Amino acid sequence: MTAPLHATLKRLWIVSAVLLVFFVLTMLAGLCAGSSDTGVRRVISVLVGGEAADPMLATIIWRIRLPRVLLAAMVGAALSMGGLVFQALLRNPLAEPYILGISGGAAIGAIIGILMGFARFPGVGLMAFVGSMATLALLLLMTSGRSVLKKDSLLLSGVMVNAFCSALIMFLVSITQDARLHNIIFWLMGDMGMTDLRQAGFLALILAPCFVLFFWLSNAMNLLTMGSETALAIGINVKAVSLVLLTATSLMISAAVSHSGLIGFVGLVMPHLLRLVLGPDHRVLVPASILGGGGYMVLCDLLARTLPRQGEMPAGVVTALIGAPLFIYLLKRTKS
Amino acid sequence: MTGKAQQRIGRRFFVILMVLGGALALILAPDSARGVRSVTDFLGRRVVIPDEPRRVVALAPSITEIVYALEQESRLAGVTRFSDYPAAATRLPKVGSYVHLDLERIVALRPDLCIAVKDGNPKVVIDRLMQLNIPVFAVNPTNLETVIQAVEHIGRLLNTEQKAALIAADMRARIEHVRQQVAEVERRPRVFFQIGLAPIVSVGSATFIHELIETAGGENVARGDVPYPRFSREQVIGLAPDVIIITSMARSAIFERVKAEWARWKHMPAARNNRIIVQESNLFDRPSPRLVQGLELLVKLIHPQLFGGSP
Numbered sequence: 001m002t003a004p005l006h007a008t009l010k011r012l013w014i015v016s017a018v019l020l021v022f023f024v025l026t027m028l029a030g031l032c033a034g035s036s037d038t039g040v041r042r043v044i045s046v047l048v049g050g051e052a053a054d055p056m057l058a059t060i061i062w063r064i065r066l067p068r069v070l071l072a073a074m075v076g077a078a079l080s081m082g083g084l085v086f087q088a089l090l091r092n093p094l095a096e097p098y099i100l101g102i103s104g105g106a107a108i109g110a111i112i113g114i115l116m117g118f119a120r121f122p123g124v125g126l127m128a129f130v131g132s133m134a135t136l137a138l139l140l141l142m143t144s145g146r147s148v149l150k151k152d153s154l155l156l157s158g159v160m161v162n163a164f165c166s167a168l169i170m171f172l173v174s175i176t177q178d179a180r181l182h183n184i185i186f187w188l189m190g191d192m193g194m195t196d197l198r199q200a201g202f203l204a205l206i207l208a209p210c211f212v213l214f215f216w217l218s219n220a221m222n223l224l225t226m227g228s229e230t231a232l233a234i235g236i237n238v239k240a241v242s243l244v245l246l247t248a249t250s251l252m253i254s255a256a257v258s259h260s261g262l263i264g265f266v267g268l269v270m271p272h273l274l275r276l277v278l279g280p281d282h283r284v285l286v287p288a289s290i291l292g293g294g295g296y297m298v299l300c301d302l303l304a305r306t307l308p309r310q311g312e313m314p315a316g317v318v319t320a321l322i323g324a325p326l327f328i329y330l331l332k333r334t335k336s
Numbered sequence: 337m338t339g340k341a342q343q344r345i346g347r348r349f350f351v352i353l354m355v356l357g358g359a360l361a362l363i364l365a366p367d368s369a370r371g372v373r374s375v376t377d378f379l380g381r382r383v384v385i386p387d388e389p390r391r392v393v394a395l396a397p398s399i400t401e402i403v404y405a406l407e408q409e410s411r412l413a414g415v416t417r418f419s420d421y422p423a424a425a426t427r428l429p430k431v432g433s434y435v436h437l438d439l440e441r442i443v444a445l446r447p448d449l450c451i452a453v454k455d456g457n458p459k460v461v462i463d464r465l466m467q468l469n470i471p472v473f474a475v476n477p478t479n480l481e482t483v484i485q486a487v488e489h490i491g492r493l494l495n496t497e498q499k500a501a502l503i504a505a506d507m508r509a510r511i512e513h514v515r516q517q518v519a520e521v522e523r524r525p526r527v528f529f530q531i532g533l534a535p536i537v538s539v540g541s542a543t544f545i546h547e548l549i550e551t552a553g554g555e556n557v558a559r560g561d562v563p564y565p566r567f568s569r570e571q572v573i574g575l576a577p578d579v580i581i582i583t584s585m586a587r588s589a590i591f592e593r594v595k596a597e598w599a600r601w602k603h604m605p606a607a608r609n610n611r612i613i614v615q616e617s618n619l620f621d622r623p624s625p626r627l628v629q630g631l632e633l634l635v636k637l638i639h640p641q642l643f644g645g646s647p
Contacts, residue, residue, distance in 0.1 A: 035432075036444030056446055063468055064440050182435050183458065193439060194460045196467060310417070311432060 012284050019291035023073070026295040026302070030069035031061055033306050063197070069298055070200040071192050071259060072315065074207055076266055076297020077290040078256040079103075081214060083267020084289045085249045088221040088282060089242055092154055093272070094330060097253045098264035100158035104165025105135025106250075106257040111172045111184055113258075120258065121202045128254035135161055136250050188261045189314035192301060199259065206255040210248045211290055217245060218282040225280065263297075263316040265323020270296050272330065375493070378454055378476035379462070385471045389449035389494060393442055395461075396434040396453045398477070400425050401624035402487050403451075405503055408494040414445045421618060421626070437461045443468060451475065451490060453623070477623035479547045480511060480631070487625060503625055510628045511551065514635050517642055518553030525638050527554040528577035528606070531617070533594055536567040544627065545620050552634035554579065573601050579638055580606045583617035613637055 032043045038057055046057050079097060086095035086102075097103045109131020113124035142157040173184060214221075220241050223231040228238045256263075270293040271285065278284050300318040307313065371387045391413035394400040400419040403412055409424070417433040419425045429445060432438035434456050442450065447470055452462055454476035462472045473493060475486040484504045491500020527549050531537050538558035539545040549556045557575040558565055572580075580598055584591040591614045599607050606612055615637070619630035636643055 034440045035438050036440045038444075056443065059468060060440050060443050064443060186436065186458075191436075194458075194464055196464060310430075311436065311438070 008281065008283055011278075011281075012287065015278060015284050016287050016291065019288055019295070023291045023295040023298075026298040027069055027073065030072070030298045030302050031065050033302055034060065034065055035305065035312075036060060067195040067197045067200050068192050068301070070197075071195045071203065072297045072301040073294035074200065074203050075192075075256045075260040075263065076270075076300075077211070077294040078207055078252045079263060079266035080270035080289045080293020080296070081211065081267075081286070082249050082253045082256075084271040084282070084285055085214065085221070085245050086267070087271060088225050089245055090154055091225060091227070094155055094268070094327065095158070096265065096267040097249070098262070098267065099155070099162065099327070100139060101135050101161030101165050102132050102139075102250060102253055103257050103262055103264065104162050104169070105138075106132035106254040107188065107262050108165055108168050108172070109134075109254065110187075110258045111169060114180060114184055114187070115172065115176065120199065125202075125206075125255055125258040128258040129251055132250040132254040132257070133247070135165065136246060186261075189316060192260055192315065193305075193312065195259070203255055203259055207252060210252045211286075213244070213248050215283075215286045217241060218286045221245070221282040221286075222280075225282075261314070261316065263319050265319050265327065266293060266297060266300075268327055268330075269319075269323050272326070375473065377473045378489075379474045381474075383471050383473050385473060385493065386448045387495075391445065391447045391449070392494070393431060393445055393447040393450045394419065395431070395437060395450055395457050395472075397421070397618075398453065398622040398624040399451045399475070399490070400428075401622060401626060402490050403494070405487070405625045406491055406494060406496050406499050408496055411494060413447050414442065421622075439464055439468075443470070449473065449493065451493070453477065477544070478542070479544050480507075480551070480627065483544070483623040483625075483627055484508065486623065507625060507628045511631065514551060514631055517635060518551075518639060521553050521639055521642070524553055524555045525578035526557050526576065526605075527638060528557050528572055528575060528580045529620075530580060530582045530594075531564070531621070532566075533582075533590065536569065536572060537564050538567060539563070540565050544623060548620065548627070548631050548634050549638070552631055552638050554634070554638040572598075573604050576604055578605045578609070578611060580612045581634075581637060582612070582614045583620055584614055 028047075031047070032038075032040050038060070042054060042057060043061060046054050046061055082097040082102070083095070086097065086100065087093055089095075106128040109127040109129065110124050112131075113127030116123075116127075118124050118127065139154075139157055139161055142161075143154045169188070173181065173188075176184060220231075220236055223234055223236050224238065224241065231238050271289055274285055274288045274292055278288055297315070297319075300322070301315045304315040304318045305312045307318075372384050373387055374382050374384050377383050389411055392403065392408075392411045393414040394403055394412060394416065396416060397419040400412070400415045401421055403409060404422050404425060412425075412428055414429040414431045415425050416437070417430050419428070419430075429441070431441045431445070434453070435458065437457065439461065442465065450465055450470055450472045452472050452474040454474050455478070457474070462474060465472045473489075475489055477483040477486045484507050487507075488497075488500045488504050491497050491503075529539050529545055529549060531539060531545070539549075539556065540561060540563045541556070541559045542561070542563045546556045546559060557577055558567070582591055582594055582598075595612050595614055598604070598612050599610075601607050615633070619626055619633060636645075
């Protein structure tokens, strides 16, 4: 933060370029792998040579794999950004939309939306937003006025909100007896296989302004991490900035959740890894989280659909298998 | 004589005219219109399908069974994971399970027609396939009559109406035979048909298993508006079924354990009279021609006295 602006800018460009390469490589890997056995060479011939080389494979790549890879990338970017914002705002390195129950709240809203027969966009998405805002408000209400225990009480409250949300989800699933049940369960497990480009486009329309906003407020986030008194002293309207950040985050998370179901721990893994390498400057961390989180999610989805010999497993399984042990490790480290 | 000869010549002339006309129509027809027809499926959608579908993907095990029953398996390009009847079907390429279809594998098989079931295949998959220019015809078998109609419809799609009519007639005759068999029985045994072990799930009035039970002269104790109602153990015991039929996906010790569990409750007639039966589920839950076999089996299970057994 004390570094001169041009140095920060230079770092920003280098980091973004490196992560962009990583991101593009994961996207290419995502386009190359799939359930039908198509060799990498044939995929490349389509990517280079166009549709004429192999019309069937072109359809598979551009209209089945591409929407899925794009969706995974956007969901990963959103979840990872969500983690970064929560960690800065709540000044807690373990804050993450899934662990805090924000994703769960969005999921409840989305399920109610599905049960009421709304379309995925905008009905279900809107219900998810209402759900995530409600859980966020509940969480902040529960933890307000207990600054001494804040770090632990926030996490504990989050875990409880999350447990409550899981119970509500189970309740909603168990009272559903018809064909919608399958829809809900597959969606909950994080099924991205049926996405089309239109859906990916809708998600992009919601996420892009949020990303711009976060980048714009990244310096404010730097100041917020130093504590609200310091931030106030420097002249940040802490309340307004926090409110804008929280609302935008929960909008972003609910949009991601209503498309991909519950996927946890992405917001923990990526920001931590990036902070470890890049340091605490949010002006660099915001674009890094978007590109890194996107690439990470594409990789997790890739593992989810290629590891099982038959069928697929939910992407949320992969992210949890990686993220949960990391969470425990981080928890132990912050304690000692 | 001359009249008959004239008639014959007339008929030949007519045939030649038809053939020429047909050939002319084919030559004159624009490329796009050649070899395709427009049909309405059970979702009420107009679907343009080829006149001669050559690469058909059956999106449910029941569809696979119907295509095999129609002896049109040479047209099959792919089936779903649990398509295990007839055994030859297991060797065909798989496109995921019928609720969790693998879009990419379907496209990779280059199908010119997919046949789906309305209840079961997610609507979003049907929509996605149509977006990708793969015609999907959805059937909606909900009871014995509509299963027969599905056979007839698929017969029409695959240009084998005659075979389909034969199968339909056979199914109708066998159903009628069962109706006559049970018309005379004085008492309709109370049947609890268990399709789910944990939770205990049975079948409501809107299912074809319900229709099979009632047609086979039984009384479905789980009838009602909920298609697949859940039960607790004490509810089932309270219903005092005369027969419990547990369907299983595979031969497994779990089902025998469930059977032994029910058998403990001796004040339940089914337990007292040793009428708890484990049966393979495929004959009952697949809307295919074999459903009639399931019906005939049910009559034997519900009314053994009609076949010389003790009730």
